[in-house]
Amino acid sequence: MGKKERREKEREKRRQDILDAARSLLLKRGHHNISMRQIASIAELGVSTIYTYFPSKEDIFAALSREAFDLIHDTILAAAAGRDPARRMRRIGEALLLLSESHKSYYDFIDYFISTPEIIFPAELKAQVDTYGKRILDPISAVVRLGIESGRFRRIDPLECALMFIGSIHGLIHFRKMDETILRGRNFRALFARHIDCFITGISA
Amino acid sequence: MGKKERREKEREKRRQDILDAARSLLLKRGHHNISMRQIASIAELGVSTIYTYFPSKEDIFAALSREAFDLIHDTILAAAAGRDPARRMRRIGEALLLLSESHKSYYDFIDYFISTPEIIFPAELKAQVDTYGKRILDPISAVVRLGIESGRFRRIDPLECALMFIGSIHGLIHFRKMDETILRGRNFRALFARHIDCFITGISA
Amino acid sequence: MGKKERREKEREKRRQDILDAARSLLLKRGHHNISMRQIASIAELGVSTIYTYFPSKEDIFAALSREAFDLIHDTILAAAAGRDPARRMRRIGEALLLLSESHKSYYDFIDYFISTPEIIFPAELKAQVDTYGKRILDPISAVVRLGIESGRFRRIDPLECALMFIGSIHGLIHFRKMDETILRGRNFRALFARHIDCFITGISA
Amino acid sequence: MGKKERREKEREKRRQDILDAARSLLLKRGHHNISMRQIASIAELGVSTIYTYFPSKEDIFAALSREAFDLIHDTILAAAAGRDPARRMRRIGEALLLLSESHKSYYDFIDYFISTPEIIFPAELKAQVDTYGKRILDPISAVVRLGIESGRFRRIDPLECALMFIGSIHGLIHFRKMDETILRGRNFRALFARHIDCFITGISA
DNA sequence: AATGAATGAGCGTTCATTCAT
DNA sequence: CATGAATGAACGCTCATTCAT
Numbered sequence: 001m002g003k004k005e006r007r008e009k010e011r012e013k014r015r016q017d018i019l020d021a022a023r024s025l026l027l028k029r030g031h032h033n034i035s036m037r038q039i040a041s042i043a044e045l046g047v048s049t050i051y052t053y054f055p056s057k058e059d060i061f062a063a064l065s066r067e068a069f070d071l072i073h074d075t076i077l078a079a080a081a082g083r084d085p086a087r088r089m090r091r092i093g094e095a096l097l098l099l100s101e102s103h104k105s106y107y108d109f110i111d112y113f114i115s116t117p118e119i120i121f122p123a124e125l126k127a128q129v130d131t132y133g134k135r136i137l138d139p140i141s142a143v144v145r146l147g148i149e150s151g152r153f154r155r156i157d158p159l160e161c162a163l164m165f166i167g168s169i170h171g172l173i174h175f176r177k178m179d180e181t182i183l184r185g186r187n188f189r190a191l192f193a194r195h196i197d198c199f200i201t202g203i204s205a
Numbered sequence: 206m207g208k209k210e211r212r213e214k215e216r217e218k219r220r221q222d223i224l225d226a227a228r229s230l231l232l233k234r235g236h237h238n239i240s241m242r243q244i245a246s247i248a249e250l251g252v253s254t255i256y257t258y259f260p261s262k263e264d265i266f267a268a269l270s271r272e273a274f275d276l277i278h279d280t281i282l283a284a285a286a287g288r289d290p291a292r293r294m295r296r297i298g299e300a301l302l303l304l305s306e307s308h309k310s311y312y313d314f315i316d317y318f319i320s321t322p323e324i325i326f327p328a329e330l331k332a333q334v335d336t337y338g339k340r341i342l343d344p345i346s347a348v349v350r351l352g353i354e355s356g357r358f359r360r361i362d363p364l365e366c367a368l369m370f371i372g373s374i375h376g377l378i379h380f381r382k383m384d385e386t387i388l389r390g391r392n393f394r395a396l397f398a399r400h401i402d403c404f405i406t407g408i409s410a
Numbered sequence: 411m412g413k414k415e416r417r418e419k420e421r422e423k424r425r426q427d428i429l430d431a432a433r434s435l436l437l438k439r440g441h442h443n444i445s446m447r448q449i450a451s452i453a454e455l456g457v458s459t460i461y462t463y464f465p466s467k468e469d470i471f472a473a474l475s476r477e478a479f480d481l482i483h484d485t486i487l488a489a490a491a492g493r494d495p496a497r498r499m500r501r502i503g504e505a506l507l508l509l510s511e512s513h514k515s516y517y518d519f520i521d522y523f524i525s526t527p528e529i530i531f532p533a534e535l536k537a538q539v540d541t542y543g544k545r546i547l548d549p550i551s552a553v554v555r556l557g558i559e560s561g562r563f564r565r566i567d568p569l570e571c572a573l574m575f576i577g578s579i580h581g582l583i584h585f586r587k588m589d590e591t592i593l594r595g596r597n598f599r600a601l602f603a604r605h606i607d608c609f610i611t612g613i614s615a
Numbered sequence: 616m617g618k619k620e621r622r623e624k625e626r627e628k629r630r631q632d633i634l635d636a637a638r639s640l641l642l643k644r645g646h647h648n649i650s651m652r653q654i655a656s657i658a659e660l661g662v663s664t665i666y667t668y669f670p671s672k673e674d675i676f677a678a679l680s681r682e683a684f685d686l687i688h689d690t691i692l693a694a695a696a697g698r699d700p701a702r703r704m705r706r707i708g709e710a711l712l713l714l715s716e717s718h719k720s721y722y723d724f725i726d727y728f729i730s731t732p733e734i735i736f737p738a739e740l741k742a743q744v745d746t747y748g749k750r751i752l753d754p755i756s757a758v759v760r761l762g763i764e765s766g767r768f769r770r771i772d773p774l775e776c777a778l779m780f781i782g783s784i785h786g787l788i789h790f791r792k793m794d795e796t797i798l799r800g801r802n803f804r805a806l807f808a809r810h811i812d813c814f815i816t817g818i819s820a
Numbered sequence: 821a822a823t824g825a826a827t828g829a830g831c832g833t834t835c836a837t838t839c840a841t
Numbered sequence: 842c843a844t845g846a847a848t849g850a851a852c853g854c855t856c857a858t859t860c861a862t
Contacts, residue, residue, distance in 0.1 A: 417845080417846090420846095421845095421846085424846095455847080455848090456847065456848040456849070457848085457849090458847075458848055458849080458850095459846075459847050459848065462845085462846065462847070
């Protein structure tokens with residue numbers, strides 16, 4: 001039936017409206033300062049309508065997390081193109097730094113999700129999203145694997161290497177928040193680049 | 206007078222009770238989800254009593270931050286003893302990993318403090334605590350400086366290097382939390398050690 | 411639709427319930443000593459329900475003020491009918507005294523609103539309500555103007571005269587409250603009448 | 616004993632310190648925004664010490680009320696000097712207007728006390744202070760009586776006349792608060808003077 | 821006599837969620 | 842299916858007062 005389809009389409013659209021509203025708020029105000037009322041008001045829906053689409057606030061966040069992981073994954077994938085493995089790694093790092101700036105709250109949200117997962121989601125939901133997030137390591141592992149195969153990198157477990165890479169980058173980006181205090185007067189971008197160089201040197205053959 | 210002293214001691218004890226309560230809650234529930242009522246209830250005090258010890262919720266968090274930074278600083282300092290700079294770096298890293306396990310609560314809190322995207326503190330207080338935290342970089346910079354002087358390490362800004370070191374370690378320890386999900390079946394400790402080796406290789410002359 | 415209408419009516423009724431509760435409390439306890447909880451409890455509503463009708467406590471007060479001003483205005487207007495200006499003034503005065511007795515709560519509230527030294531409202535809201543209240547002077551000014559035109563009253567600014575009139579009446583009614591203390595044994599009504607006569611004599615040509 | 620005396624003197628001094636503190640706060644912040652803590656802190660005493668001098672906050676206010684009435688009484692008395700009764704009345708009115716400006720919060724406090732007595736004090740205390748306040752009518756009655764005796768004023772009950780006078784003045788001063796709203800652009804002082812003239816005309820023989 | 825410490829009760833406001841329509 | 846209305850629970854914080862010392 002055309003009717004059923006149309007209805008389904010409308011429902012999907014509304015669902016997206018809600019996520020759009022939630023995301024825009026997330027980016028503007030941080031996830032702790034979002035209320036259902038605000039989401040509803042931006043989505044131009046009644047508060048209770050939202051509950052016909054998402055069983056709870058948490059589920060909205062879970063959906064957003066998946067989105068955010070997708071964004072990160074795609075960002076990495078796009079940056080990972082090229083020949084030279086070292087260069088590709090560098091570009092991945094830069095892309096992540098860029099992402100952490102252009103989509104600050106999004107990035108912060110994922111960060112928050114990673115560091116204090118049990119707080120924001122009940123265990124089950126968290127494991128689910130967690131596993132989903134693992135995907136972002138794949139493009140990096142791939143680059144590492146190629147680097148090893150081409151003899152540029154040392155023999156090292158590619159997944160572990162990806163983890164180290166993203167972990168250390170992630171850790172460094174944290175300190176970005178101290179730009180105005182302990183980092184005042186330093187060029188963070190340069191520091192960041194040096195760190196990646198150092199990492200690549202460390203895994204080079 | 207003995208009386209005054211006893212009073213003061215009791216006051217200090219109570220203060221610690223409050224901080225203990227706050228810390229445990231913070232780690233269980235995240236700073237946005239803990240309330241003065243909860244702290245009071247765990248500390249077995251009236252809500253208003255807490256306000257005779259701390260002027261606001263924020264000040265409790267600030268006090269906790271300082272405590273945590275002190276612990277980390279002392280841990281690093283103790284671990285940094287020795288001759289060989291590389292070895293000292295390794296030991297600092299191990300000490301931090303150990304600390305993140307043995308004093309999970311403190312370590313997590315500082316992590317939480319660093320990574321929480323929203324502003325826990327009003328800018329001024331934040332800057333204050335931030336600056337206080339900077340101290341933890343000092344013992345590491347010192348080791349790096351010695352490494353450079355002794356010709357083991359490349360010429361590199363010691364403070365920046367300390368930052369990279371602690372940042373990347375910090376980022377990696379984050380993933381420890383994913384032991385049960387994306388890290389299942391891997392030996393985190395070994396991975397961690399490899400990461401430090403890789404870092405040292407990266408900055409070696 | 412009948413449904414919408416009924417809804418609207420019920421909403422209006424609830425709104426009135428809240429205002430009734432607030433007014434009664436205001437008069438019993440003074441605006442600083444009434445709480446949203448008390449209003450809610452008397453109105454037999456949840457506290458938060460009130461917030462779906464009024465955005466804040468202040469707005470409840472503002473709504474009450476307007477109601478009271480309306481009543482006073484209408485009372486004066488009704489009493490101001492007639493020919494002889496002096497007589498009309500007398501009747502206005504009597505009507506106000508009567509009002510202060512029959513609708514004690516409203517009258518007291520407006521009195522309360524006028525005399526309360528501290529700022530009940532933020533400046534903007536206050537100015538708004540103030541201006542709204544100014545209307546009550548209109549029917550009195552009109553009478554004065556006619557009195558001047560007919561040669562009965564001296565040339566005097568009608569608005570100012572209205573202000574003097576209502577101000578002095580208002581001040582005198584205040585002392586009604588001291589019936590049992592400093593006014594014991596006196597006939598307040600007669601005193602009040604004499605005062606109006608005296609005022610009229612004072613502005614007569 | 617000199618000891619007893621000295622002790623009593625010190626106690627009286629402390630009592631005054633407390634009243635001084637309370638008064639200064641009253642004048643600065645209005646009586647509803649005063650806390651025992653603030654009084655104590657200004658008086659440089661422990662909070663609980665105050666309770667050894669006054670059984671409750673209300674009693675402090677009662678003491679202040681008496682002070683305020685004394686001030687008003689003395690102000691009127693001082694202004695009432697002179698020969699011409701009309702002139703004396705005028706000067707009393709002016710003095711009261713001045714007082715309401717120079718000691719705004721004090722005046723407001725008394726005003727508040729008059730208009731909403733049952734709220735601020737328990738009945739008994741209120742009647743007490745009320746009666747005390749009656750004194751302020753005395754100097755006015757005296758002037759009126761002289762005016763009658765000298766044939767300037769009509770035969771009128773002096774106490775009632777005093778009440779009318781002070782009541783109407785009091786009522787008018789109320790509107791001073793609307794300086795910035797409904798009175799904008801008018802010269803209140805002149806209006807006030809006209810009002811007194813009008814009153815005097817009204818009671819003149 | 822003076823006080824530091826403690827506290828229960830209360831404040832205005834916001835929240836995620838439910839439910840009747 | 843969509844929603845306006847309602848709500849209990851909770852929030853950070855302040856208060857006047859009591860009491861052991």
